[in-house]
Amino acid sequence: MYKIFFKLVFKRMDPEQAHHLAFRWIRLAARVPVLRTFVAAALAPRYEELRTEAFGLRMHGPFGLAAGFDKNAVAVDGMSMLGFDHVEIGTVTGEPQPGNPKKRLFRLVKDRALINRMGFNNEGSLAVAARLASREPVFRTVVGVNIGKTKVVPEAEAVGDYVKSAERLAPYADYLVVNVSSPNTPGLRNLQATEALRPLLSAVREAADRTVTSRRVPLLVKIAPDLADEDVDAVADLAVELGLDGIIATNTTIAREGLGLKSEPSLVKETGGLSGAPLKSRSLEVLRRLYARVGDRITLVGVGGIENAEDAWQRILAGATLVQGYSGFIYEGPFWGRAIHKGLAARLSTSPYATLADAVGADARKTA
Numbered sequence: 525m526y527k528i529f530f531k532l533v534f535k536r537m538d539p540e541q542a543h544h545l546a547f548r549w550i551r552l553a554a555r556v557p558v559l560r561t562f563v564a565a566a567l568a569p570r571y572e573e574l575r576t577e578a579f580g581l582r583m584h585g586p587f588g589l590a591a592g593f594d595k596n597a598v599a600v601d602g603m604s605m606l607g608f609d610h611v612e613i614g615t616v617t618g619e620p621q622p623g624n625p626k627k628r629l630f631r632l633v634k635d636r637a638l639i640n641r642m643g644f645n646n647e648g649s650l651a652v653a654a655r656l657a658s659r660e661p662v663f664r665t666v667v668g669v670n671i672g673k674t675k676v677v678p679e680a681e682a683v684g685d686y687v688k689s690a691e692r693l694a695p696y697a698d699y700l701v702v703n704v705s706s707p708n709t710p711g712l713r714n715l716q717a718t719e720a721l722r723p724l725l726s727a728v729r730e731a732a733d734r735t736v737t738s739r740r741v742p743l744l745v746k747i748a749p750d751l752a753d754e755d756v757d758a759v760a761d762l763a764v765e766l767g768l769d770g771i772i773a774t775n776t777t778i779a780r781e782g783l784g785l786k787s788e789p790s791l792v793k794e795t796g797g798l799s800g801a802p803l804k805s806r807s808l809e810v811l812r813r814l815y816a817r818v819g820d821r822i823t824l825v826g827v828g829g830i831e832n833a834e835d836a837w838q839r840i841l842a843g844a845t846l847v848q849g850y851s852g853f854i855y856e857g858p859f860w861g862r863a864i865h866k867g868l869a870a871r872l873s874t875s876p877y878a879t880l881a882d883a884v885g886a887d888a889r890k891t892a
Contacts, residue, residue: 833867
């Protein structure tokens, strides 16, 4: 039914307009107690065997919503209602910004992919912090907060901009993510170089610890799939050195060649980050490289090209404790989370592993 609806309605709409329409429906459904309970029962069944612990946080399962869908923390309960075990909001910047000019979101339907150059459009850290502070949770959902650089802030002043966001948002975050990997903010990816990344991560860590004294807020970094292998290794080593809690692999890619693009040649030329199925191979490759470097010393989060339970299972075997999706949700619809959980439970039951945690990194251990 969703695929028919997608072809008849969403496919004919501007992708950003379709996103806002669907988002509005999700938020409205989550506000009606009877409807919310019915939808959650249908779309978010809980599997005891999938319960997951990552960086000290307990979750119903390993599958979460990647940053970029709920930029301003307006539908955390709505997304939990649809079966996401954790919801990563953002990217949130120090100051509010409108993002890049429209049109800035494109569907490559036959490739099951998206190209976006949204440009971190969001209400800013002060407004998002106020919304999180006033939130009355309906579901027990882990909320990650993804922070990035305000576009108008010079690269030399980026650390102060991230610190501002961390100070405002850390009190309401179950975990924080430093995003230095979006291709849509000029100069942002330069911050992935270890000489720039070390002081940035150290400053954000200090800001979170200074602001939140009652607990330690886990800190992660999100990297791009376009990093050279030696740079992936350098970030992994830095994460271990600084005692980071996790690495998210990966963000969108600026690459186009060799990714299996089948159609929409005019859209392929659009600038921005490519996400969805074409990203699958490289994201998995980066994840495997990270796990080989850090093992179980750091929690890894696999994202990029996850379409189904088999994709999620492969990320877990490759070393991911958590997996995330976004583009797959656009093409699969509201039953996506349910299908992922059902498929993971089935694969675990027929595997040689007693728990999901036992499966994490199993492929690497086989070849060790």
